[in-house]
Amino acid sequence: MSVSAAGIRFEAVSHGFDDQPVLRGIDLHLTERRIGIVGANGSGKSTLARMINGLVTPTSGTVTVNGLDVRRQAKLVRREVGFIFTNPDNQIVMPTVQEDVAFTLRRRGLTPDEIEARTIEALERFGLTALADRPAHRLSGGQKQLLALAAVLVAGPSIVVADEPTTLLDARNTRLITGLLVSLTQQVIVVTHDLEVLDGFDRVIVIDEGRVVADDAPSVALSAYLALLS
């Protein structure tokens, strides 16, 4: 794979209807390890994030991930990109914590022993070992988001996209989940309203009314964002 193919690339991406565009003429090349996306409700930032793993297909333009066209190779792209949703409840499929993490590894040609070993390792990593046999739907909000992280990362994606992962969490769990996201070896892209989450990030992109209005180091981009609010 050539160097230029690495990372996430948006080329002339637009989305929505003519009279109601969601995103307009987005050109981005995302290669930094920690990238934040901020913007008002309805600015199009969630749509932008969903285009990275093909949950939303742009009406025009192309998105590529490590050289793979998201439109045509969505399945391969989704193995590269792990996605964390705002509401972890929607991500839980299986009744218990351990079963839900193991669920990610189904249909990947792994033996039951391999699945169990990798599941146990992931539970350990996210401090969920003691909850392994608990019913997943009875966990607290913070624990559910931890489970979502474990269930996504057990598959070993190279990129993690998180769409407002801390919006439903209290301050303490926000800090916990943020700390874990920042500690990942993967490239991490976080859509957020919690500006503290972006401390120490490499790059912040500000979306407003479907366009990129600022794209810079966090300090510069966030002042532009705050200026937009006033």
Place this chain on the structure above:
Amino acid sequence: MIGLYRPGTSLLHRAPALLKLGLLAVAMVVVGLVADPLVLAGELVVVVALYAVAGIPPPAAWPQIGPILWILVFAVPVQVLVAGGSVEGWTTAGLMAGRLLVAVALAALFTLTTTVTAVLEAFQLLLRPFRRWVDADRVGLLVALAIRCIPLVAEIVHEVLDARRARGAQGSLVALAVPVVVRSLYAADAIGEALAARGLDD
């Protein structure tokens, strides 16, 4: 089935789900055919022993078995009355009560010692002969999602009821059903999205 599983390492926990399911079916037939109260009493002892082997304490077993006792409180006198209050009447009623108790206790034991994953795998094994017509994986996923959606929909109903109370509204059934259905459909969309993101998009 949801959240009832009690983790453990006993023989009953380790036995293959399909074997347990098969034995459960056989036991149900046998219990249904028993006509001797002594044999039935023996079966009750065996059930208690099985719970002991599985390491299920009475407080965990009670919520599963308790409700059937309430039914028996009514069903047994009715049975006796129907039989005219004779000795045979009492025997028939006792047999019926014992059969129900054994059947429910055994079924509960299966639920308490078997994970949903194991049940799904058993399903898939059972469906294997039909794989030309049925995608066992997909059926397994369908069952898993159906089980998963019970607490989810229960929570939605709960929240809608709360919201109604907060606004002081005493709505009709339609006023409850509409928001529940709408929110369930939204949740279904979101779950579909999450499934696709987790690689189950075909």
